[in-house]
Amino acid sequence: MARGDLKLIGLRPSPFVNRVQYALNLKSAEYEFIEEKFGSKSELLLRSNPIHKKVPVLIHSEKPLCESLVILEYIDEVWTSSPSILPSDPRDRAVARFWAAYIDDKWYPLLKEIRMAQGEEAKLAAVQGVEEGLGLLEEAFENISKGRSFFGGDSIGYLDLAFGCFLGWLRAVEEVADIKLLVGEKTPQLAGWAERFCSHDAVKGVMPKTEMLVEIAKILQAMAKAPSPPS
Amino acid sequence: MFGMRVQIALAEKGVKYEYREEDLLTKKSDLLLKMNPVHKKIPVLIHNGKPVCESLIAVQYVEEVWKEKYPILPSDPYQRAQARFWADYVDKKIYDAGRKIWATKGEEQQAAKKEFIECLRVLEGELGDKPYFGGDKLGYVDIALVPFYSWFYAYETCGKFSIEAECPKFVAWAKRCMQRESVGKSLPDPHRVYEFLLQLKKRHGLD
Numbered sequence: 001m002a003r004g005d006l007k008l009i010g011l012r013p014s015p016f017v018n019r020v021q022y023a024l025n026l027k028s029a030e031y032e033f034i035e036e037k038f039g040s041k042s043e044l045l046l047r048s049n050p051i052h053k054k055v056p057v058l059i060h061s062e063k064p065l066c067e068s069l070v071i072l073e074y075i076d077e078v079w080t081s082s083p084s085i086l087p088s089d090p091r092d093r094a095v096a097r098f099w100a101a102y103i104d105d106k107w108y109p110l111l112k113e114i115r116m117a118q119g120e121e122a123k124l125a126a127v128q129g130v131e132e133g134l135g136l137l138e139e140a141f142e143n144i145s146k147g148r149s150f151f152g153g154d155s156i157g158y159l160d161l162a163f164g165c166f167l168g169w170l171r172a173v174e175e176v177a178d179i180k181l182l183v184g185e186k187t188p189q190l191a192g193w194a195e196r197f198c199s200h201d202a203v204k205g206v207m208p209k210t211e212m213l214v215e216i217a218k219i220l221q222a223m224a225k226a227p228s229p230p231s
Numbered sequence: 232m233f234g235m236r237v238q239i240a241l242a243e244k245g246v247k248y249e250y251r252e253e254d255l256l257t258k259k260s261d262l263l264l265k266m267n268p269v270h271k272k273i274p275v276l277i278h279n280g281k282p283v284c285e286s287l288i289a290v291q292y293v294e295e296v297w298k299e300k301y302p303i304l305p306s307d308p309y310q311r312a313q314a315r316f317w318a319d320y321v322d323k324k325i326y327d328a329g330r331k332i333w334a335t336k337g338e339e340q341q342a343a344k345k346e347f348i349e350c351l352r353v354l355e356g357e358l359g360d361k362p363y364f365g366g367d368k369l370g371y372v373d374i375a376l377v378p379f380y381s382w383f384y385a386y387e388t389c390g391k392f393s394i395e396a397e398c399p400k401f402v403a404w405a406k407r408c409m410q411r412e413s414v415g416k417s418l419p420d421p422h423r424v425y426e427f428l429l430q431l432k433k434r435h436g437l438d
Binding site for chain 1: 285308312316
């Protein structure tokens with residue numbers, strides 16, 4: 001296990017921050033959580049991530065690392081104890097990275113769009129997109145897990161972390177928008193996987209409660225509808 | 232330009248491959264649709280019949296499979312994370328900023344030019360005094376970024392400005408990369424790129 005002090009700058013409701021927390025927990029790496037205040041950015045954050053000014057930022061022995069998926073690969077390379085986060089085979093790694101990129105670039109923005117959409121048509125289009133994505137991911141799960149519990153096999157891996165971090169928000173959006181997205185009848189494998197992921201030791205103490213996320217979702221919706229203050 | 236990234240990586244590793252050109256202005260081939268059903272986009276690297284999609288993922292795949300020859304990523308985990316961060320920055324910023332230069336007019340275009348130059352300046356800062364982003368030799372970030380150089384003439388002509396005048400260090404770096412056979416052979420002639428862009432604009436009613 002690598003030494004060196006470890007700090008994580010984050011916001012507890014952020015799924016991207018949660019991703020890193022789960023990974024650190026998987027590796028039994030101890031870290032100090034530095035909570036940002038919602039709506040303002042600390043000096044430390046701005047200094048550590050001057051380019052994007054966003055969380056999460058992992059600071060390892062005073063050196064900052066940004067972008068959650070980049071941080072996941074770093075954690076895996078430095079904390080070499082098992083379980084491994086990324087698969088060992090280059091093709092499997094490429095597949096995991098492909099789906100993680102799809103989730104971040106296409107699927108999650110659609111999930112957010114359901115919450116933020118102004119108008120029924122936009123909302124329905126986003127719902128359709130999310131459901132299509134879940135269908136693709138169901139198929140991917142079948143191909144990748146090969147009958148085991150997680151995308152990573154018997155233990156949680158890169159793609160579990162990349163996707164699983166959004167499960168809390170998925171449930172919150174379902175409640176706020178009054179719809180069901182992840183449904184056992186449509187995507188049985190994902191439904192089973194989601195339960196296993198959420199109850200995993202590395203996850204359950206950290207994943208934000210749905211009620212909290214619902215409250216935040218409502219605040220964000222209200223803020224989006226309110227006229228912009230003069231800058 | 233994303234396909235060029237994979238071509239450079241394969242060339243540096245000395246890996247032989249068959250190149251299949253897609254016609255970006257007409258129909259997508261059956262092979263492409265079969266190999267990349269999710270995004271239906273190039274590049275797709277097909278190795279032993281199985282596809283690898285997304286250019287940076289394909290570059291990392293090439294790096295990991297042909298690992299003995301010409302390492303593209305550094306060996307130190309922190310340096311690797313930095314390289315991945317900056318390649319991600321290129322993906323998030325450069326394509327869109329460049330695209331807005333040729334796809335817009337007037338005030339929007341002026342704003343796009345400003346944004347583009349700002350991004351190049353940030354990258355110049357990261358390059359510092361090094362000959363390449365990878366240090367002494369071409370690395371992951373260089374490979375991710377240099378293909379955009381082939382579009383500079385198109386951006387400059389559409390935007391009526393000189394990128395070299397604004398970012399001489401950046402252009403010097405690009406020219407240095409072009410000296411390498413892998414890059415020189417993978418990047419198309421900038422005038423051909425401009426011709427292609429004119430056709431693309433026409434097709435989308437943007438001229």
